[in-house]
Amino acid sequence: MQEGPPHVSRRTLLGGSLALAGAAATGCAIPMGLGSSQTRVRYWHFLGASDGIIMNRMVKAFGQAEPGVSVEENVLAWGEPYYTKIAMAGSGGRSPDLATFHLARLAGIGAGRILDPIDVRLLEEAGLRGSDFSPPIWERAHLDGVLYAIPFDAHPMVQYYNTDICRKAGLLGPDGKLRPTKGEDELIAMLRQAKDAMGGKPPLAFDALGLGTVGPWRVWWSLYPQSGGALLTPDGRHIAIDDGKALAALRLMARLGTEGLCDWRTDYGASVAAFTNGQAAFLWNGDWEVTGLKERGTPFSMTRFPSVFGGASAQADCHSFVLPHQRSRDPEVERATYRFIAYLVKHSADWAVAGHVPAYLPTLQQPAYLALNPQSEYRSVITEVALDPQVWFTGSASRMWLEFGEAFSPVISGQRSPEDGLAAAKASLSRLLAAPNPFPRQER
Amino acid sequence: MATTVAAPAAAPPAAGTKVRHAWTQHGLLFVVPFLAVYVAFLVWPVILGVRMSLSSVNIAGTNDGFVGFANYAEAFRAPLMWRSLWNTLVFTALSTVPLVLLGLGFALLVHHLRFVQWLWRLSFFGPFLLPSAVVSLLWLQMIYPPGYGLINGTLGIDVLWLGDPSVAMWAMVLTTVWWTVGFNFLLYLAALQSIPQHLYEAAAIDGANAWNRLRSITLPMLGRTTALIVVLQLLASLKVFDQIYLMTGGGPQDSTRSIIEYAYDTGFTGYRIGYASAVSYILFAIIVVVSLAQLRLFRKRAEGSS
Numbered sequence: 001m002q003e004g005p006p007h008v009s010r011r012t013l014l015g016g017s018l019a020l021a022g023a024a025a026t027g028c029a030i031p032m033g034l035g036s037s038q039t040r041v042r043y044w045h046f047l048g049a050s051d052g053i054i055m056n057r058m059v060k061a062f063g064q065a066e067p068g069v070s071v072e073e074n075v076l077a078w079g080e081p082y083y084t085k086i087a088m089a090g091s092g093g094r095s096p097d098l099a100t101f102h103l104a105r106l107a108g109i110g111a112g113r114i115l116d117p118i119d120v121r122l123l124e125e126a127g128l129r130g131s132d133f134s135p136p137i138w139e140r141a142h143l144d145g146v147l148y149a150i151p152f153d154a155h156p157m158v159q160y161y162n163t164d165i166c167r168k169a170g171l172l173g174p175d176g177k178l179r180p181t182k183g184e185d186e187l188i189a190m191l192r193q194a195k196d197a198m199g200g201k202p203p204l205a206f207d208a209l210g211l212g213t214v215g216p217w218r219v220w221w222s223l224y225p226q227s228g229g230a231l232l233t234p235d236g237r238h239i240a241i242d243d244g245k246a247l248a249a250l251r252l253m254a255r256l257g258t259e260g261l262c263d264w265r266t267d268y269g270a271s272v273a274a275f276t277n278g279q280a281a282f283l284w285n286g287d288w289e290v291t292g293l294k295e296r297g298t299p300f301s302m303t304r305f306p307s308v309f310g311g312a313s314a315q316a317d318c319h320s321f322v323l324p325h326q327r328s329r330d331p332e333v334e335r336a337t338y339r340f341i342a343y344l345v346k347h348s349a350d351w352a353v354a355g356h357v358p359a360y361l362p363t364l365q366q367p368a369y370l371a372l373n374p375q376s377e378y379r380s381v382i383t384e385v386a387l388d389p390q391v392w393f394t395g396s397a398s399r400m401w402l403e404f405g406e407a408f409s410p411v412i413s414g415q416r417s418p419e420d421g422l423a424a425a426k427a428s429l430s431r432l433l434a435a436p437n438p439f440p441r442q443e444r
Numbered sequence: 445m446a447t448t449v450a451a452p453a454a455a456p457p458a459a460g461t462k463v464r465h466a467w468t469q470h471g472l473l474f475v476v477p478f479l480a481v482y483v484a485f486l487v488w489p490v491i492l493g494v495r496m497s498l499s500s501v502n503i504a505g506t507n508d509g510f511v512g513f514a515n516y517a518e519a520f521r522a523p524l525m526w527r528s529l530w531n532t533l534v535f536t537a538l539s540t541v542p543l544v545l546l547g548l549g550f551a552l553l554v555h556h557l558r559f560v561q562w563l564w565r566l567s568f569f570g571p572f573l574l575p576s577a578v579v580s581l582l583w584l585q586m587i588y589p590p591g592y593g594l595i596n597g598t599l600g601i602d603v604l605w606l607g608d609p610s611v612a613m614w615a616m617v618l619t620t621v622w623w624t625v626g627f628n629f630l631l632y633l634a635a636l637q638s639i640p641q642h643l644y645e646a647a648a649i650d651g652a653n654a655w656n657r658l659r660s661i662t663l664p665m666l667g668r669t670t671a672l673i674v675v676l677q678l679l680a681s682l683k684v685f686d687q688i689y690l691m692t693g694g695g696p697q698d699s700t701r702s703i704i705e706y707a708y709d710t711g712f713t714g715y716r717i718g719y720a721s722a723v724s725y726i727l728f729a730i731i732v733v734v735s736l737a738q739l740r741l742f743r744k745r746a747e748g749s750s
Binding site (some may be wrong): 081084087091108109114169209211212213265270392397398403409438439440 | 502504522552590591604606607609690691714
């Protein structure tokens, strides 16, 4: 026989490089072991930045706990494009096995054959029961009495504060935490003190303008419900805005901008950047910036959104898990999917690192969660979250959020009076109410 | 010899009637691959689109009941549709004029500058090579931002380029002119270079100065190119979407929402594909009218000049 280097046939070489190229092309989406005896669960989500890193860590941990199941993670862009994709995938019936979903969007597209109902029996088999979840959130996971989503967390508006600036301004209590304020006067007084300590710079930052801004909606929908205001009648057919209360909230927002207490020129990115770099004493935002701020070493802590108009509610939405519609489900994949969901929900304490408040009640008692600082500081808000009305045009990145954001943004800057801002918002709302629901319920 | 020559000469009248029946000789066969693609990806979707615009179909393709002209009626009643349409016309008017005039101006400049011509050509045409996303991010994040943006920083002014409803449309126009003027510039430059030199020489002999040569030779000789550029520019401006979607999303206060942005909003974030299709067909009708009007106008002018 021929001596020399080991023989490599052209076919082996070509096959090998093809396989390599294939592996490179799919990237890390498909974990190793595809084609073996593993059960593959295809999972879509929109969790980016630090949320995404933590979710990726949890997926890996699940892989170690259950070597028989491989979860294929697919990260898509947050916002309206995500829900466009879910709707189209679900209607085609060849969708991923599992998807992350904002609970407030459920009324929008959940009813239109886009999602499959959750099998409560399989859920119990995996170890999850309805009584383990925060009751209002569990209630919201249903449509017409049928369970369509498994709640994972709530992510409310919170108040971040820079501990160095607040200490300098004398706003911290003896325990080193921000002294809570009650009512408009106390809030304004606190902001003025911080402004003085910062040499006259606006102390508060939030997403106030810019491309697709939803910050003005978030702030307003935190303030207005505190006075007991509603947006729509319970049947979701008519506007139920209380003008007096709505204007009180808008006037406060206008006051913040025109009195130089918040920088109305900041868009989302600029508001986070200002707070990260110590250019703002307070940041009003969702709870998800905590990891990024910790990584960058900003001296900060977090607390609940201030109570101004009586109540203490804060705008929120909830991450949840849904099963996009499939024509037929492989029973084994289905069971593995439920086990994966149960794993994530039961390990909510790991997820809470990202800032979100777990919807799974047992986690709220766990020492591991309570030890998270500042993430456990605002956990009491879970019973006072202001969720969107259950109509088709609400929820994260929905038309209503975008249109209200655009209506209220010029109110903060003083370009538009609170009355005009409210009128614009009401005009949007009546337009959305008048438009036919693209996913009518009777279709199911 | 005579017969062989005569035969083909005599053939055409007889063959002419035959050719009319033998359709393959028209070259239709060669066009079939193109026609197939054209029908599959343009004609058929256009027909499907009409059907969608008459139904309440959603993004998932369900709920596709026939609703007649309800979508059109709703669109004609919607103030935001009219606002978007108006914005589109304003943008078209504001952008077409500078895009044509500046294209001509730059082309004349480069044509007469006799040194490092490649550099001028590249400078004016370069931006046109950039994808819309690059252009939008460049202006959104480096040139327009309040506080640290290039324009405000350089001029020491404080203008909310994309945040002030009275300025935002002008900002969109400025970006668009910077981005796309290179194409018109290139067409004009090519036309300029094809004007016969002897015309200028003759004019020079007759004692025509530079202004007379421009007015009486250059501009008339560019007439056809101008007609082409105006048509292309009007159509492109009526269809504006990318930079608006990426830079303002239609805001602030709907001041930059173009009709395509409006169709996108109602269709892809509002899920109402049927309604969005109806809005698209309203724009389609406008574009057809504009194109036909222009065709007539230019045909008359061409006949008049000949």
